[in-house]
Amino acid sequence: MDGRRYGSPVPPPVLPAALQHRPMHPDDAPAWADLLAVIEEVDGTGEHHSAADLARELADPDLDLDHDSVLVLDGGRPVAYQVLRLRAGPDGNVVHTDGGVHPAFRARGLGSYLLDLAQRRAGDLDAGLQVRVPAHVADAVALAEGAGFVAARWWSTLHRDLTRPVEPAPLAEGLELHLLGPGYDAVRWDEPLRAARNASFAGHFGSAPESADTFAHHRTGSRAFRSECSAAACTPDGQVVGFLLAFEFDARTAATGNRDLYVMTVGTLEPWRGRGIGGALLAHALLRAQEQGFGSSSLTVDEENATGALGVYTRAGYGVASRAVTYVPTLWPASRRFPVRESPDSGARVDG
């Protein structure tokens, strides 16, 4: 990467000697998967990535690989990576980081190098920077805090054992449950689901409205989408008032030998909340997952979710498995600053 592109008067970050760097290429997916597998062995975040899923990530229509990705190489072998995702939210642009350093190459300044790149890119885009790290990964927490970032938000990854019984929870009278699969019909469902998703997540921390392409790429067109465990709640005239999209990550299934149903997105339109729609969609998904041999379900929730999501999940039998923290720079413009709180004590990790 050419530091001059950032147009900043501050000198570009310096990479430790003997290492090279370049933007990621679409065909980097297998090597990226290998790097992530080595990182996972040490960090134990519970996340597993297949080369096929990562190839799709690299083909994201919203991702500018030349400007927003970097691979650090040691003689051709990837030893660190970073992917930046720009989201245009109601309060302005936000850059989210996703990065990692090979355990054998830690404590050499690579994390600081990546963070520096992210800060410059966010500065050039006049965007706030958000760095989410698993709360139990001490290296990542130390990097963020050492760079003067402050914790702004906590996330819980929740887990539900599906060998335990699931209570059915029917929808209220007048509403209809529509299964989204098997055989998902994108022409029929993508637009109403996207509209419901954008409306129900309008006030959700870190969320931004999604274009048709983004929605299809990341949600219903994902290899991991499991339409047979996903559903929409509709009024008799066909309006989607609630929905649940569930995923299964093959790489995780292969690594653990357990099928885990990841509840990627649940939403109920604001006027329809508090009538049991979220609970009914969740119960439906869990019952379908049990029928299909899933051993567990998981999801990630903002611990300060103002719409009571944590309560809905807890009632459905989920418990906290791990936590993550979103760090933000202290020097954000006041208009972009989120409330900062003291870290509650926890040793567990989160992602999502």
Ligand SMILES: CC(C)(COP(=O)(O)OP(=O)(O)OC[C@H]1O[C@@H](n2cnc3c(N)ncnc32)[C@H](O)[C@@H]1OP(=O)(O)O)[C@@H](O)C(=O)NCCC(=O)NCCS
């Ligand atoms: C979180 C969300 C999906 C919940 O959907 P919902 O349809 O309101 O969920 P439910 O109605 O099943 O449960 C919500 C509350 O209504 C209560 N409720 C359920 N059935 C009810 C009924 N028949 N009458 C009155 N209240 C009822 C539930 O007990 C629950 O109460 P609580 O807040 O005290 O825990 C919804 O608020 C939403 O879309 N939020 C924005 C997007 C979001 O944050 N999604 C989750 C991301 S992790």
